[in-house]
Amino acid sequence: MTASDWNKILRQLKAKPVIAKRFLKHNKPRDRKTGIAAQKCKRCGRFGAHLNQYNLHLCRHCFREIAEEIGFKKYS
Secondary structure (H helix, E strand, C coil): CCHHHHHHHHHHHHHCHHHHHHHHHHHCCCCCCCCHHHCCCCCCCCCCCEECHHHCCEEHHHHHHHCCCCCCCCCC
């Protein structure tokens, strides 16, 4: 179950608080402290290949697209 599916179901259960509480207890996605899903790109939301250096919080794909705009030089 993805996060978007989880939010859709929770929206449907808004009128039924008892069932929503039980649903949250068993199905809420965990807050990640370690691992690949702990950090995501602030631009596109991708989890893998994450750059934390200089507090960028970008995936490598987004970094390559906007590197020159934010002041990095490309050497070939």
